[in-house]
Amino acid sequence: MNAIAPTETTVGTDAVVEGRRDRLRSVATVVVPSLAALVVLLLAVWVFTEVDPITVVTRYWSGAFGGWSKTAATLTRAIPLVIVGIGASIALRGGVFNVGGDGQMAVGALGAVLVIQAVGATIPAVATWVLAIAAGAAAGAFWAIVPAALWARRGVSEILSTLLINFVTAALLLWVLRFGVFADPDPFVITPQGRPIDERARFPVIEQTSRLHLGVFVAVLVVLAGAWYLRTPRGLRIDLVGANPVLAAQAGIRPVRARVTLLFVSAAAAGIAGTVQLLGVSHRVTTGLSGGIGYTGVLVAVLGRSRPFAVLGAALVFASVMTGGESLEFAGVPRTVVVVAQAVLVVAAAALGRSRR
Amino acid sequence: MTALAVIGTQLAQIGFWEAVLATGFRVALPLGLAALGELIGERAGVLNLGVEGTMAIGAIAGVAAAVAGGPTVGLAGGLAAGAAVGFVFALLVVRARINEIVVGFSLALGGVALASFLSRAAFESRPRLRPFGSVPIPVLSDIPLVGPVLFDQPPIIWSLPILIAVVAWALRHTRIGLTIRAVGDAPEAARAKGIDVERVRTGALVVAGMFGGLGGAVLAAGLVGEFSDQIIGGRGFVALALVIAAGWRPWALLPLVLVIGSLQGFQLRVQAVGDLDIPVSVLQALPYLVTLAVLAFGVGAARAPRTLGKAATT
Numbered sequence: 211m212n213a214i215a216p217t218e219t220t221v222g223t224d225a226v227v228e229g230r231r232d233r234l235r236s237v238a239t240v241v242v243p244s245l246a247a248l249v250v251l252l253l254a255v256w257v258f259t260e261v262d263p264i265t266v267v268t269r270y271w272s273g274a275f276g277g278w279s280k281t282a283a284t285l286t287r288a289i290p291l292v293i294v295g296i297g298a299s300i301a302l303r304g305g306v307f308n309v310g311g312d313g314q315m316a317v318g319a320l321g322a323v324l325v326i327q328a329v330g331a332t333i334p335a336v337a338t339w340v341l342a343i344a345a346g347a348a349a350g351a352f353w354a355i356v357p358a359a360l361w362a363r364r365g366v367s368e369i370l371s372t373l374l375i376n377f378v379t380a381a382l383l384l385w386v387l388r389f390g391v392f393a394d395p396d397p398f399v400i401t402p403q404g405r406p407i408d409e410r411a412r413f414p415v416i417e418q419t420s421r422l423h424l425g426v427f428v429a430v431l432v433v434l435a436g437a438w439y440l441r442t443p444r445g446l447r448i449d450l451v452g453a454n455p456v457l458a459a460q461a462g463i464r465p466v467r468a469r470v471t472l473l474f475v476s477a478a479a480a481g482i483a484g485t486v487q488l489l490g491v492s493h494r495v496t497t498g499l500s501g502g503i504g505y506t507g508v509l510v511a512v513l514g515r516s517r518p519f520a521v522l523g524a525a526l527v528f529a530s531v532m533t534g535g536e537s538l539e540f541a542g543v544p545r546t547v548v549v550v551a552q553a554v555l556v557v558a559a560a561a562l563g564r565s566r567r
Numbered sequence: 568m569t570a571l572a573v574i575g576t577q578l579a580q581i582g583f584w585e586a587v588l589a590t591g592f593r594v595a596l597p598l599g600l601a602a603l604g605e606l607i608g609e610r611a612g613v614l615n616l617g618v619e620g621t622m623a624i625g626a627i628a629g630v631a632a633a634v635a636g637g638p639t640v641g642l643a644g645g646l647a648a649g650a651a652v653g654f655v656f657a658l659l660v661v662r663a664r665i666n667e668i669v670v671g672f673s674l675a676l677g678g679v680a681l682a683s684f685l686s687r688a689a690f691e692s693r694p695r696l697r698p699f700g701s702v703p704i705p706v707l708s709d710i711p712l713v714g715p716v717l718f719d720q721p722p723i724i725w726s727l728p729i730l731i732a733v734v735a736w737a738l739r740h741t742r743i744g745l746t747i748r749a750v751g752d753a754p755e756a757a758r759a760k761g762i763d764v765e766r767v768r769t770g771a772l773v774v775a776g777m778f779g780g781l782g783g784a785v786l787a788a789g790l791v792g793e794f795s796d797q798i799i800g801g802r803g804f805v806a807l808a809l810v811i812a813a814g815w816r817p818w819a820l821l822p823l824v825l826v827i828g829s830l831q832g833f834q835l836r837v838q839a840v841g842d843l844d845i846p847v848s849v850l851q852a853l854p855y856l857v858t859l860a861v862l863a864f865g866v867g868a869a870r871a872p873r874t875l876g877k878a879a880t881t
Contacts, residue, residue: 308671309672360859360862364862366862367811369668370807374801374856374859374862375859381849381850384851429655473874506676544688546681553673553674553677560665560670
């Protein structure tokens with residue numbers, strides 16, 4: 211590779227021009243490594259837990275897609291992954307690795323709670339949702355100010371700063387959840403948790419067993435918005451910044467500014483994901499609200515090679531691994547195998563992406 | 568206010584600080600080992616974001632080996648497991664040239680999960696080990712403050728300054744050290760000189776993995792006495808940050824890990840005083856906040872090995 215080739219700190223930047231064939235390929239990059247990785251993992255599970263591959267596959271499939279309510283459960287899991295994943299893939303195209311999604315989700319949800327409490331029952335539910343999501347996005351982006359400033363002013367890697375801030379956020383959340391505005395008024399709670407949000411502000415449920423909620427449409431909107439944004443001139447410039455910052459600077463783009471913007475965009479997406487979880491799933495801020503989705507969302511973006519529709523597919527794959535993994539737990543396979551599967555999948559996808567370069 | 572008053576009376580006692588620093592110096596050991604390993608890999612030009620995962624796998628391997636054959640075997644188990652993880656990482660990044668950030672990040676998440684999976688697969692109930700005991704050194708251990716902190720500790724904590732000295736000396740004065748630095752700073756030139764860049768990087772990553780695995784094993788089998796899913800709890804990421812903050816110099820790691828370790832010790836001790844829940848959750852954030860601050864106002868990226876983070880293309 212010569213000096214002008216994309217630096218390897220960026221992922222999926224090879225898609226400056228995205229054609230139909232490319233899209234077919236990007237689907238293949240999700241499917242093929244999934245199969246390869248699956249075989250290795252199945253053998254490992256067989257060896258360690260004595261659950262044979264056929265049982266694993268059938269359990270997985272029935273747990274993830276066996277009937278409408280199971281499929282709905284998988285969709286429910288995919289919602290926040292899609293939203294974080296789209297934000298992360300926009301950032302990745304510009305070479306920005308925002309792994310602070312967990313913290314940004316929590317702070318986004320806190321911002322949404324403030325707005326929901328402020329507007330109360332004065333406006334229609336739809337307006338409350340829109341305002342809450344806007345507030346969540348703003349609060350999530352706000353939480354990226356420190357990593358953005360550290361990167362722009364001091365050259366601190368955003369990977370490390372966003373990671374470290376996740377740990378800070380997790381600790382601070384316990385403290386903030388004791389404040390009167392946020393705290394659950396129930397005197398019998400032991401671990402701090404937020405007060406439940408108003409019934410009217412919650413997303414309606416589409417499917418009862420799985421509690422699939424309206425947020426599924428928000429996720430679809432985010433995918434469409436991401437796909438549209440990446441086709442605008444502004445979006446195309448992101449690819450240039452990611453592929454070659456020097457050339458981008460010569461073309462009149464300020465790379466530092468562009469990357470800081472990307473950090474904010476991905477953090478805002480995480481904030482939206484946190485808000486959607488609040489409105490649709492948890493109905494209150496808890497320490498487990500993000501539950502690693504901020505990290506998994508980045509993996510989803512890598513697996514989807516930063517292409518919005520492939521990211522949607524990748525999120526569904528990841529979500530199915532989660533719901534399928536839960537039903538495997540009853541067969542004696544520990545839940546953590548799911549995360550191992552996801553990691554193997556992502557490395558396999560990255561390997562395939564490389565060989566095509 | 569009463570909470571603060573309790574802390575106030577604690578702060579006035581020398582025994583409190585002895586306990587803080589003694590705990591701090593112990594928890595600095597796994598952190599320092601992992602950071603030292605990462606430093607070697609980075610000097611060879613490869614960024615391994617997966618320290619967290621390597622430590623976790625080292626921790627479960629260490630506990631399993633210690634259950635089977637005692638503490639020394641436990642440490643050896645962590646070392647071997649870490650070497651294996653480092654080798655796999657090198658295969659993927661150096662040989663197959665897959666993006667090192669993606670592989671490292673996947674290792675960080677997947678390694679922690681794999682360790683947890685293995686612990687569940689291997690043990691019906693979580694085994695408890697006896698942590699390494701302190702060995703008081705006569706006379707010296709009676710000195711106030713310095714005595715309990717330095718001279719009434721498990722002897723293994725001295726391995727950190729010794730290993731730092733060895734690595735610092737080796738990097739600066741030996742042929743291997745020079746080769747590693749050459750590979751990290753100018754791989755093209757090294758290649759022209761006939762150095763097998765891929766092999767040197769693979770070796771450096773295996774050694775880095777050994778340190779990370781050893782760190783995990785020391786933590787789980789030696790200091791805590793058991794494996795739990797959350798045992799590493801971000802230490803691998805802190806180690807990564809400290810390598811940068813130390814400007815890739817081995818000796819600079821020592822004060823950094825001692826400070827961060829002591830902050831952790833402080834937080835643990837204050838928590839042990841009890842009944843102060845509000846400041847405690849903020850205190851838990853302290854080590855990470857200080858790491859961030861050190862990162863921001865420390866040496867900065869100017870000293871970074873020139874090809875760091877670009878192993879797939881150089």
